[in-house]
Amino acid sequence: MSYEKVSQAYHVIVGTKQAIKALKNSEVKEVVVAEDADQRVIVKLIQTAEELRIPVTRVDSMKKLGKACGIEVGAAAVAITN
Numbered sequence: 397m398s399y400e401k402v403s404q405a406y407h408v409i410v411g412t413k414q415a416i417k418a419l420k421n422s423e424v425k426e427v428v429v430a431e432d433a434d435q436r437v438i439v440k441l442i443q444t445a446e447e448l449r450i451p452v453t454r455v456d457s458m459k460k461l462g463k464a465c466g467i468e469v470g471a472a473a474v475a476i477t478n
Contacts, residue, residue: 398428398453402464405476410465412441415475419444424475426451430458433472441473 402408409418418424419441427445429438431454445452455461458470465471 398455399460399464401426401453402428402461402474402476403466407477408465409475409477410462410467410471410473412437412473415473416441416444418475418477419448419450422448423477424450425478426453426476427473428453428455428461428476429473430454430461430471431456432458437472 409415415424415427427441427450429442429452442452458472461474462469462471465474
């Protein structure tokens with residue numbers, strides 16, 4: 397379901413650094429993170445989202461998340477924008 401949500405979203409931001417920046421600018425309505433991503437990479441993003449009360453959805457695969465975004469590589473995190 398979450399992969400479908402990402403692939404159908406009008407605009408997504410791929411990557412943790414860009415997603416954190418968008419969160420701080422109040423541009424994000426949901427964050428999707430891959431369970432198989434390195435936790436050191438996504439922990440700050442998850443903390444920031446929780447502080448701002450933005451929902452965090454977890455999916456199982458970076459590869460599938462990247463594919464849902466239309467990129468050829470895996471994605472650790474994606475932010476769905478407003």
